[in-house]
Amino acid sequence: MAHRRSVVVGCGAYLPETVVTNTDLAERGIETSDEWIVQRTGIRQRHIARPDETTSVLGTRAARAALDEAGLSPADIDLVICATSTPDHTFPSTATQIQAALGIEGGFAFDLQAVCAGFVYAVATADRFLATGGAKRALVIGAETFSRLLDWEDRTTCVLFGDGAGAIVLEARDGEGTNADRGVLASCLRSDGRHRAKLYVDGGPGSTGTTGKLRMEGREVFRFAVGSVTDVIEETFRASGTTADDLAWFVPHQANRRIIEASADKLGIAREKVVLTVDRHGNTSAASIPLALDAARRDGRIREGDLVMIEAIGGGFTWGAALLRW
Known part of the structure; x- marks a missing residue:
């Protein structure tokens, strides 16, 4: 008996061009060092978005890369979920702004807020829609400009975070209902x-x-x-x-x-x-x-x-x- 699965058919990412190393942070006057950060976290650098690079801009670029790998056009997508804690606006949702930027005129889009667990929540949510026939193909995006939430005088938090976006395309396909299914x-x-x-x-x-x-x-x-x-x-x-x-x-x-x-x-x-x-x-x-x-x-x-x-x-x-x- 066929069992509908949500299969990854494309993957993409976007990172802002500006790279800030641990040494850069120390030179800016933050009381820290590369050795201190690496020893406690493993972090050596992070990407920081420019003022004109909003969360939806990052998300759109990652989504385009995922669509390109999947060999699909925006018109093939009928669901967009953006996991983010740093939306462009209180409303409308960042997902609808990505939907508009991609030129998707059908289907539906919404944000999902579960902080760092947001992408896992979004994958599980999209899977429910695809498995039950509520959508055929979904763009699932995680996009953040966390640098805008940071207190740059708090060395215990400002050294930890960066900006970026990643996306996958999920497509509903029939499987056999076993763990061998894609x-x-x-x-x-x-x-x-x-x-x-x-x-x-x-x-x-x-x-x-x-x-x-x-x-x-x-x-x-x-x-x-x-x-x-x-x-x-x-x-x-x-x-x-x-x-x-x-x-x-x-x-x-x-x-x-x-x-x-x-x-x-x-x-x-x-x-x-x-x-x-x-x-x-x-x-x-x-x-x-x-x-x-x-x-x-x-x-x-x-x-x-x-x-x-x-x-x-x-x-x-x-x-x-x-x-x-x-």
């Missing part, structure tokens, strides 16, 4: 709003009327991240009838190298299967996973048929995992 095989999402104070932005239109700045309790976030991501990954393995040994690649949210490696070790995932881009990109929130997927796809690591696990945790807390066969 496409999204399983996903698991979680949230717990009691942890707001550990990672949040201290502003918003409904509270302060300002954008606000990012605030974080780094040690608490680290502790929760390593302890929580394993449950959603293990549940995703159970739902798909797979194990860590079956994985070709583990593509986690790129926040901190120590978190990534500790999580992989706890799950029994070999480190050589872990895709790391945090050294080059920093934490790009919802954009980090699609940027990493694109990097691993273009350098030949991820190939058609590979089993890939993505996972992320973000402010709120929100967290989740999805397993797909490329």
